[in-house]
Amino acid sequence: MxxxxxxxxxxxxxxxxxxxxxxxxxxxxxxxxxxxxxxxxxxxxxxxxxxxxxxxxxxxxxxxxxxxxxxxxxxxxxxxxxxxxxxxxxxxxxxxxxxxxxxxxxxxxxxxxxxxxxxxxxxxxxxxxxxxSRNCPDLLVFDLDPGDPATIVECCRAAELLREILTAEGLRAYPKTSGSKGLQLYCPVRTTRAERTSAYAKEIALRLEAEHPGELLAKMNRSARAGKVFLDWSQNNPAKTTVAPYSLRARSQPTVSTPVTWDEVRACREPEDLRFTSDQVLHRLDRDGDLLADLHENPHPL
Known part of the structure; x- marks a missing residue:
């Protein structure tokens, strides 16, 4: 040794x-x-x-x-x-x-x-x-990505709007930071078609873009992203992946994709409010446990 x-x-x-x-x-x-x-x-x-x-x-x-x-x-x-x-x-x-x-x-x-x-x-x-084999998706995900100078603060405001729609549809939305600049929402779902979650998420994203054209964007149009939050629905494509909860991110500091509460989302006013490093995440786990512990329970049919 x-x-x-x-x-x-x-x-x-x-x-x-x-x-x-x-x-x-x-x-x-x-x-x-x-x-x-x-x-x-x-x-x-x-x-x-x-x-x-x-x-x-x-x-x-x-x-x-x-x-x-x-x-x-x-x-x-x-x-x-x-x-x-x-x-x-x-x-x-x-x-x-x-x-x-x-x-x-x-x-x-x-x-x-x-x-x-x-x-x-x-x-x-x-x-x-x-x-x-590949099972049908059991999660619906929205990746909220801010275009400079927007930050995770604007993502939180977008997440609140998105949550209203999802709740009205009978879905439970769980927020987590990306560990980089943005925020992600997960919903447990049940479907019999692999492409259904992607189509559903696209419908919701386009609806929100139409209602809030100055703040939100549903299309991958980099020239139009400045100052807006991109509602990336495409990660529901079965060929794509999303950073896992509690994964480290490759930034200058060992930041983590961290589950957060809706109270924390509502209270976010500065990017630092929802930026967590590995030590902070371990402390949160000791204090709160896994905020996504029931994520995979009672999926809602799409």
């Missing part, structure tokens, strides 16, 4: 961790050991939101300033005990690439991905079914 390679026991698996002193967030002197320890502690709250979902890893082997790459296929280096799902790319599984996506359902697998410097974990709005 050396300072650079350490063997640890995580539940029923032995893992070899490497380069624990490598600085991954230079501005915060946040090292790989800190990344692994954050995911170890956040794991109990995070794993229910990762389980059975085909994860895409965004890896930063040389830290947030050193470049990154997406990894969907872990078949070449995953240990035998790491569960994977063999999935064909594309919204309907009719693409050209075949990937063995990691399924992060237990703590050893989460620690294994952290040791790969997979700072960000992204998952789709559907789960993997029998024989690596």
């Amino acid at each position: 050396t300072a650079q390679r350490v063997t640890v026991q995580v539940q029923d698996q032995r893992l070899e961790l490497s380069n624990l002193d490598k600085v991954l967030y230079p501005a915060a002197d946040f090292r790989k050991r800190d990344v692994i320890d954050y995911y170890r502690q956040a794991g109990p709250a995070m794993l229910p939101h990762l389980r059975d979902r085909a994860a895409t890893l965004i890896r930063f082997p040389n830290g947030v300033d050193g470049g990154s790459f997406y990894e969907k296929d872990v078949s070449r280096h995953a240990p035998d005990w790491v569960p994977t799902a063999r999935l064909v790319s594309g919204a309907q599984g009719r693409g050209r690439a075949v990937n063995h996506h990691v399924l992060i359902g237990e703590l050893p697998t989460l620690v294994w991905t952290a040791n790969l410097a997979a700072l960000e974990l992204h998952v789709p709005q559907w789960t993997v079914g029998p024989e690596d």
Whole structure:
């Protein structure tokens, strides 16, 4: 055992961790050991939101300033005990690439991905079914993205408008920060058609854009985004993913995609009001538990 390679026991698996002193967030002197320890502690709250979902890893082997790459296929280096799902790319599984996506359902697998410097974990709005099939979406998501000089403050005002419509439709909306600039809303849903959530979210986004054309935007039109909040409904496409709850983000500081309360959304007046780092998130978990604990219960039919 050396300072650079350490063997640890995580539940029923032995893992070899490497380069624990490598600085991954230079501005915060946040090292790989800190990344692994954050995911170890956040794991109990995070794993229910990762389980059975085909994860895409965004890896930063040389830290947030050193470049990154997406990894969907872990078949070449995953240990035998790491569960994977063999999935064909594309919204309907009719693409050209075949990937063995990691399924992060237990703590050893989460620690294994952290040791790969997979700072960000992204998952789709559907789960993997029998024989690596794709279940219909069980989540509806809106990604509220501010165009400068708008910030998450404007996203909060948009989220309140969006919540009114969703509540009137019988849906429960759960907010979380993106961990970057924006805000995301999740609703538990039930549908029999994979494309239904995307079509439904688009309808709602276009309706809000029509009602608030000066503040909101539903179309991917970068030239028109300045000062507006883009209501990105497209992440409901089965081929797309969204950053997972409690995932770190690759920013200068180790910020986290953090579940928040509607009271916090209503009270937000400065971007710093809804900016949380890993230490703050662990404190929130100790104090409040997982604010998304019942996210997957009682899905509403679309």
